[in-house]
Amino acid sequence: MANENGAPADLWDLFDKYAEGVKTIVEGAQADTGQTPKEVIWTKNKAKLYHYQSQAEKKHPVPVLLIYALVNRSYILDLVPGNSFVEYLLHEGFDVYMLDWGVPGREDKDLSFENYILDYMPRVVNKVLRNSGAEEFTLFGYCMGGTMAAMYAALFPDKPLKNLVLLAAPIDFAPEKSDLYGLWFSEKYQDPDMIMETFGNVPAPLAYAGTATLRPVDNYVGAYVTMWDLLMQENLTEGWRAMNKWANEPVPVPGAAFKQWVQDFYQQNKLVKGEFMLRGRRVDLSNIRCPVLNLAGDKDHLVFCGQAEAVMDLIGSEDKEFVVLDAGHVGLVMGRGAKKNLWPQVSNWLEPRSE
């Protein structure tokens, strides 16, 4: 079959696919992410607190507050319709809120964990309780957000915190447990002061390179082999586009927080030793007494199971559970595996604890 110019249709189709592939490589994949309807109920500096709207009946009075890391975009938890953890929780009858830290500017270089944990989070919790009318809430932290959630829980262990869910949350940063990051962030090879002095914040491309270089063949080559394969077979799937967009959209990390992350966590492992201080307050994980669900992926190359598991021996909770899932860092929350494993696991655990 030929088109009006006399060229075979297959050839034009090939050109179109080639053009799309090149465009995706050059400009990055485009996808409509974070589509679940939501209302911004609070803002402070760049941070926003979302309250997700749902037609589904609210079955559980205890709202769930999701917190993600400072290093990437939070919409990974609400990727695309049909592949969204937020959407799933709403469908299961939970009242869902998410704290999005936003994209820090140069003026935010001095934001540290003190600001995030002692200023932002308590304020957000008050907003969630006021907005939902609930007296207690569930805190869900993913990746660095999990570490932050654990720190919050240690500093504010009593009511209103009802449950704590940690997903791929690094707690133990000992070099033998943190593999390449442990090596890269060691005192010998990393000087966060210099980065902070030079750039203020850790530039987004540097933050991206720090993650992508852990698996350079997969991230710099494999992703695009898959892209061409999908293109040649039919077309890029919405899931691939969304994932590629998210992976290539890092955010700068505030310099002061990065400095603490490297020096206090990776280099001195203060959290596990009970030596981490926030404005003179010791972050003692044994203060955590609420029910805790701790999840990790056995293929996670960013946060290893041992790093996440360490919290189990440090917290004072009696109701605690550690679950290892067959997934990588991102595969834990999105994709077919997450729909089958993580999402129902979290929902089933939360249901009886959200009455």
Added chain:
Amino acid sequence: MSEGTRPGTDPLELWRRWYDATFEAWATFLPGGDEGTRMDPFAPYRRLFEGMQAEDAAGPEDLYETWLHWMQVTFRTWQRFVETGMRFAELAAPRYAEAAGEVQKQMLTGEDGFPKDPMEFYKRLYNATSKPFARLADDALRDEAYLEISKRSLDYYSVFDGIFRRASEQFFGNLRLPTVSDTTQMAGLIVNLDDRVDRVEEMLEDFEERLGRVEEKLEGLDRIEDKLDRLLAATSEESA
């Protein structure tokens, strides 16, 4: 650097500043760069320029010493460069052999035979070689030489970025044009204002909540007052 010299007026002073700020990073870039004498790669020229300006100009002997030193340091730098390359080749050789074996197994003698479709060819080539190359990358990323180079690259980049940023700030500042620092300062003020507004909002919310609780208590008092009124009325009726 000579005291009191204004930057940007004297080319030699400019060169010295550039050298002072960047050479440390250059000199220690390669592994092992911390050891041995550091040397400006352009030292002979620098000495020559200095000599042309200064009254106590460097004599030919002094210049010869400088050249000799320069040669030695250049040689050592190249030696380190070759050693680093050899170290990488050492890591790469077994992985290349592994990749070649996989290509042989999966593409040439495999059940599906040699792929005719170009996309299929690249896909199978990737599948055959990705694991050995991923292992090679992993080996390299843990290697002392790589870690040293990457640290020094970052140091070096930071130094240059810092110099460029400061120079730009100064240049545009002299032209009375707003710079990134100005916008950052402005943004910082807005963030502070936002923070204060948020605190006021929080106080108002607390106040509203407390007021709500007081209103609830007042309603309770109203009810007690009603009861007391009824009781008084009943007592007066009784006594009448």
